[in-house]
Amino acid sequence: MKRLAELRKEKGLSQLELAEQTEVSVDSISSYEIGRRTPTILNLKKMATYFNVSIDYLVGYSDERQ
Numbered sequence: 001m002k003r004l005a006e007l008r009k010e011k012g013l014s015q016l017e018l019a020e021q022t023e024v025s026v027d028s029i030s031s032y033e034i035g036r037r038t039p040t041i042l043n044l045k046k047m048a049t050y051f052n053v054s055i056d057y058l059v060g061y062s063d064e065r066q
Contacts, residue, residue, distance in 0.1 A: 003058055005033040007051045022046045 008018050008029075015033070019026040024043050031037035039047070048055045056062035 001032045001035070001039070001059060003053075003060055004029070004047060007053065007058075008033075011051075018047075018050075022050050 008015070013021070015026050015029045018024075019029050022029075022043075024039075024046055028037065028039070028043065032039050032043075044055045044058060048058045051058070053065045054062060057065050
């Protein structure tokens with residue numbers, strides 16, 4: 001999930017800081033960013049809500065953030 005890393009870096013967050021803010025493990029975030037794992041719907045919702053973007057944007061199905 002290339003967009004997850006982009007959004008995280010835009011906010012100046014480390015993976016640990018994002019993990020703390022979203023209650024998603026740092027290992028999961030790392031795995032999502034490199035494409036080793038696919039996030040659950042619950043984790044997608046947490047991250048999309050945190051970044052105020054749509055899930056479609058987060059996973060790359062749309063170029064519109066909302």
